[in-house]
Amino acid sequence: MRILVTGATGYVGGRLVPRLLERGHEVRCMSRDPNRLRLDPWRARVELAAADATDTDAVHAAARGCDAAYYLVHTMAESPDSFPEVDRRAAAAFRDAAARVGMKRIVYLGGLGSAGDRLSRHLTSRQEVGAILASGPTPVTELRAAVIIGSGSISFEMIRHLTEILPIMLRPRWLKSRCQPIAIRDVLAILIAALDEEGAEDHVYDIGGPDILTYQQMMQEYAEVAGLRRRLVIPMPVLASTRLSAYFVGMSTPLPKNVVRPLIESLRNDVVVTRQSPPGFDPDGLAGYRVAVKRALETISHDEVETRWSDAVTHPAAPLPTDPVWSGAKVQADRRVVVSSASSEDVFWAVSRIGGDVGYYALNWAWRLRGWFDRLIGGVGLRRGRRHPEELRPGEALDFFRVVDVDPVRHRLLLQAEMKVPGTAWLGWSVDESDEGTRLIQSARFVPRGLFGRLYWWSLLPFHGPIFRLMSRRIVRVAERRHQAPGVH
Numbered sequence: 001m002r003i004l005v006t007g008a009t010g011y012v013g014g015r016l017v018p019r020l021l022e023r024g025h026e027v028r029c030m031s032r033d034p035n036r037l038r039l040d041p042w043r044a045r046v047e048l049a050a051a052d053a054t055d056t057d058a059v060h061a062a063a064r065g066c067d068a069a070y071y072l073v074h075t076m077a078e079s080p081d082s083f084p085e086v087d088r089r090a091a092a093a094f095r096d097a098a099a100r101v102g103m104k105r106i107v108y109l110g111g112l113g114s115a116g117d118r119l120s121r122h123l124t125s126r127q128e129v130g131a132i133l134a135s136g137p138t139p140v141t142e143l144r145a146a147v148i149i150g151s152g153s154i155s156f157e158m159i160r161h162l163t164e165i166l167p168i169m170l171r172p173r174w175l176k177s178r179c180q181p182i183a184i185r186d187v188l189a190i191l192i193a194a195l196d197e198e199g200a201e202d203h204v205y206d207i208g209g210p211d212i213l214t215y216q217q218m219m220q221e222y223a224e225v226a227g228l229r230r231r232l233v234i235p236m237p238v239l240a241s242t243r244l245s246a247y248f249v250g251m252s253t254p255l256p257k258n259v260v261r262p263l264i265e266s267l268r269n270d271v272v273v274t275r276q277s278p279p280g281f282d283p284d285g286l287a288g289y290r291v292a293v294k295r296a297l298e299t300i301s302h303d304e305v306e307t308r309w310s311d312a313v314t315h316p317a318a319p320l321p322t323d324p325v326w327s328g329a330k331v332q333a334d335r336r337v338v339v340s341s342a343s344s345e346d347v348f349w350a351v352s353r354i355g356g357d358v359g360y361y362a363l364n365w366a367w368r369l370r371g372w373f374d375r376l377i378g379g380v381g382l383r384r385g386r387r388h389p390e391e392l393r394p395g396e397a398l399d400f401f402r403v404v405d406v407d408p409v410r411h412r413l414l415l416q417a418e419m420k421v422p423g424t425a426w427l428g429w430s431v432d433e434s435d436e437g438t439r440l441i442q443s444a445r446f447v448p449r450g451l452f453g454r455l456y457w458w459s460l461l462p463f464h465g466p467i468f469r470l471m472s473r474r475i476v477r478v479a480e481r482r483h484q485a486p487g488v489h
Contacts, residue, residue, distance in 0.1 A: 002026040003195070004063055006053065006094070007072030008046075009036045009395060011153055012109060012187065014307035016070060018042045019188055030062040036395030039406065053090035060097040068195055069098060071108040071133060076122060076262050083262075084125040091129040095136035103138050107194045109187070112146040112180070112206060112271040120265040134202065141194045142204045143187075143278065146271035147218075149209075149292035150184025151299035152308035152387070154255065154263070161253035161383065163219045164228065172245045174267035175216040180208030180283075183292035190278055197279055206273040207281070211289040215267065218289065225293045251375055254310065254383035303388055310384045310397035332457045334444040334464055336472040339437045342483035347438050348411040349390070350479040351429045355399045356386035361478070362470035366463070370419070374400055379420040401427065421446075422453035429475075442472045 003020055007013040008029035018041075020027050027046045029037060034048035049062035053073045063069065073090050076083045098106055111126035113119045119127070130142040147155040190207055213221070223230055246261040255263070277283060287295070299305055340347055354360060360367045371382030382399045392398065392406045392413065401415035404426070411431035416424070425446045432439050444464065448454045 001067040001195070002028065002065060004028050004030060004049075004066040004069040005072070006030045006070065007074070009033075009311065010072055010074075011307045011309050011311070012148070012184075012191075013070070013072045014040070014311070015184065016072075016188055016191060017046060019192060021045050023192065028062065028066060030059070033395065035405075036393070039393045039408075054086065054093055056093045056096060059093045060100055063094075063097045063101045063103060066101065066103060068105040068107070069094075069103060070191065071106055071129075074126070074129075076125075076259065084121060084128070087125050087129050088132060091132035095133050095138070098138040099136045105195065106133055106138050106140045107191060108133055108140055108142045109191065110142050110144045111266075112144045112208065112273070113266075113269050114274055117269050119269055120262065122262040122266045123269060123271075130204065139202050141197075141202075141278075143190060143194060143207050144204065145182055145187060145207050146179050147181040148184050148187055149181050149289065149296060151296040151305045153184060153296075154259070154309035155181070156293075156296055157309060158249065158253050158255055158263070159215075159218055159222050160226075162249065163222045164226070165252050172248075174245065174264065175219075176214050177267055178212055178214055178270040178272055179218065180212050180272040181218065181289050181292065182207055182209040183287040183295070185292075185295070186281075186286045190281055193280060194278060204275065205278045206275045207277060208273040208283055209286045209288060209292070210284045212272055213289060221290055222293055225290050226297060250378070254381065254385070256380045257378045305387050308387050308397070311387070311393075311395060332446045332448060332454075334468050336440075336442040336468055338440045338442075338472045338476045339434070340440060340476040340479055341437055342476065342479040344411050344431045344433060344438050346483045347431045347440050347476065347479040348408070348413075348429075349482065350475045351411075351413055351431070351440070352392055352406075352408075353390055353478075354475075355401065356389060358389070360467075360471060361474040362467050366467065371400060374419045377420050380418050422450065422456050423448040440472060440476055442468065442475075444468055 003025050005013050005017055005020070005027060008017055009031050017027055017029060021042055028049055029046050030049045030051050031037065032050065032052050034050050037043050037046075037048060051058035051062040053059065053075075071091075071094060073087070073094070074083075075086045075090065094106075108130055110130045111123045113123040113127065115127070130140070134140040134142065149156050186209065187207065220230055246257065246264045249255065249264060250257045250260045253260075273283060368382060375381035375383075380400050384397045384399055386392075386398045387396055392403050394403055394405055396403050398415060400417060400419040402418050404414045404416045406413050412429070414426060414428040416426050423446055426444070428443050428445075430441045432441070446457050448457055
């Protein structure tokens with residue numbers, strides 16, 4: 001079949017596509033920015049369709065000729081205050097497009113929760129989307145899941161960081177809520193099976209693993225699997241406030257504030273399987289929570305993470321510093337050029353390792369301090385890290401940057417800052433050959449917003465000079481060491 005996958009740049013969608021290809025399906029990926037899929041290993045085997053999920057005409061064009069579709073769109077992170085309305089519009093646009101092209105089936109991944117439990121905005125929105133999709137003539141198979149456990153999933157990363165960072169667990173009330181987590185491998189298997197399952201059309205199924213645990217139990221069991229000491233739990237009724245609890249989780253994990261708050265609101269609801277499971281899947285036969293955690297940790301340790309939650313959580317794209325929209329704007333810049341005896345491949349290798357565990361080559365303590373301050377004022381901070389220690393893909397998160405463009409052939413990398421700054425900032429590198437040797441060109445650019453933006457840039461000039469100068473020189477030094485001793489990182 002020809003299958004349309006919406007949300008192909010997301011955590012689940014990015015893993016679903018290659019598995020559909022393995023089964024011989026033709027796949028079309030719908031994304032607002034197909035360029036983000038340019039370096040995915042399966043890119044050459046799929047069709048790309050550029051479409052905003054709320055644009056009816058664009059969605060119709062993307063759906064034309066497809067037999068079935070996976071609907072994996074959720075705008076909570078992009079529209080933290082208005083996401084229910086945006087999700088409703090997107091679901092209606094997709095419902096109508098599927099009807100116009102005569103699609104045979106839609107498979108939708110929603111959220112668990114009983115309607116009588118005063119569901120949070122997040123869970124209510126998930127179930128509203130399912131109802132909107134099902135209100136059209138196209139048969140819909142809705143799968144409702146709770147916490148998905150896998151390397152890079154938002155739920156797993158929250159549990160992981162809260163457990164590893166805090167030796168003492170301050171227990172808000174939501175830690176006592178019950179949950180039925182499910183492994184990402186099982187979610188993918190169920191999604192694929194739902195495409196062909198006869199009699200699964202126009203059904204809502206609950207999916208969950210064999211274990212029903214409280215969030216506190218999930219954290220304690222994570223500690224055991226990860227080889228950590230069990231955490232002392234201290235009840236903290238004051239953290240019953242969603243705002244305070246969200247701030248606490250935001251400061252302790254990589255999750256941004258606009259994602260944390262709706263999630264924390266959802267944690268007050270029990271999310272367990274109450275209705276039938278999809279045909280052929282018995283919860284007792286799926287991976288248990290501890291097995292799923294062990295798999296996730298092994299995947300992380302081997303640098304084999306396919307997708308991460310942060311790669312799907314994007315901010316509205318600002319124009320690039322070279323775009324015409326900036327004509328007339330005052331762009332503040334710091335430019336460094338360093339000549340190296342290393343090859344252009346080795347220099348770009350060193351550039352591509354920036355961030356994560358390697359850091360920023362110069363005064364890493366200052367970058368960590370900036371990351372801590374960014375978290376304090378509600379930004380993303382440094383804890384998002386990077387998916388792979390050396391590989392980068394367009395659109396993925398790298399600490400408090402977003403990879404705008406990466407070209408391993410032309411040796412170019414451009415990052416856009418997502419930290420809290422009064423303006424728009426980029427950090428970029430290009431590598432080329434000259435008569436003198438290999439040139440590394442490093443540029444930091446900043447378009448200030450108002451007077452405060454200019455004051456911000458000027459106040460940091462005494463620090464930017466030494467940091468950026470040292471950064472460019474050390475990148476070249478690392479590249480030259482590798483050039484002289486291949487295989488030594």
